[in-house]
Amino acid sequence: MIAAAAPIRAKRVLPGFTLSLGTTLLYLVLIVLIPIAALVLKGAEIGPAAFWAIVSSDRAVAAFRITLTAGAIATAFNAAYGLLMAWVLVRYDFPAKRLLDALMDIPFALPTAVAGLSLTALFSANGWFGSVLDAAGLQVVYTIWGIALAMAFTSIPFVVRTVQPVLEDLDSSLEQAAETLGARPWQIFSRVVFPAILPAWLAGCTTAFARSLGEFGAIVFIAGNLPFETEIAALLAYIRLEEYDYNGAAAIALVLLAFALVLLVVSNILQSWAARHREATR
Numbered sequence: 001m002i003a004a005a006a007p008i009r010a011k012r013v014l015p016g017f018t019l020s021l022g023t024t025l026l027y028l029v030l031i032v033l034i035p036i037a038a039l040v041l042k043g044a045e046i047g048p049a050a051f052w053a054i055v056s057s058d059r060a061v062a063a064f065r066i067t068l069t070a071g072a073i074a075t076a077f078n079a080a081y082g083l084l085m086a087w088v089l090v091r092y093d094f095p096a097k098r099l100l101d102a103l104m105d106i107p108f109a110l111p112t113a114v115a116g117l118s119l120t121a122l123f124s125a126n127g128w129f130g131s132v133l134d135a136a137g138l139q140v141v142y143t144i145w146g147i148a149l150a151m152a153f154t155s156i157p158f159v160v161r162t163v164q165p166v167l168e169d170l171d172s173s174l175e176q177a178a179e180t181l182g183a184r185p186w187q188i189f190s191r192v193v194f195p196a197i198l199p200a201w202l203a204g205c206t207t208a209f210a211r212s213l214g215e216f217g218a219i220v221f222i223a224g225n226l227p228f229e230t231e232i233a234a235l236l237a238y239i240r241l242e243e244y245d246y247n248g249a250a251a252i253a254l255v256l257l258a259f260a261l262v263l264l265v266v267s268n269i270l271q272s273w274a275a276r277h278r279e280a281t282r
Helices: 017-046 048-055 058-091 097-103 112-123 128-135 144-169 172-180 185-213 217-223 233-242 246-281
Strands: none
Touching: 017 048, 017 246, 048 058, 048 246, 058 097, 058 144, 058 185, 058 233, 058 246, 112 128, 112 144, 112 217, 144 185, 144 217, 172 185, 185 246, 217 233, 233 246
16 A cells, blocks of 8 residues: 655744744733833832822823814824725726825825924915915914824824725625616715725724824924923823923823723724624625
């Protein structure tokens, strides 16, 4: 009898599972977990009473309110514009489409300080856009609208890049079937396309909101940083650090960290929902 040939094992580019997993976990602990643990331990040293006194002070509450409000405005804009941009990039062919697609990643590559300076120059009273808006009695720089603008600029790719691949994988036969049954274009979008991309769209919006809450460099140049008016929470934490008030900085940073973790958990849940939804429709 001829012995059965042993199965050929596929060669792996990376070394064994133990070494690969150990290396990735080591970097995760050093770069992510240890800094977060240090921040949590520093906050634990403050004590509940002192912690609450810091985060519930009038200035801190105003900073959190401004941050959340501006982040919500930026996310609402990105939710509409990001969906529209993803739709255009997927469903239409036109000259310079690849260039427009590449431009969507500029906020990822551009230093946020450069973005803040550029936006300030454009929307200041003597800037290209600011001079027109100022003549109409509208001010962007040194207002909450400027903060929302900077947040929207830095977080728009999260919505576009989350929705775009889902639209690309969407089965066009569903839309054709709806059209055959007499559905109008808006009905096809609202009843066939949008429910399919809804989980991914919500995940992108959630991630964009989390990114907006943590933005710092692009905002400090356009906001004016006025306490109770245009001072964001991240800037207040930085100010407390410069004042050597480490407890104050840690308390504010912990609140921002809690916001970010909650939003990231929600985003992961939505992405898992989107993945299950795509598998179910295939």
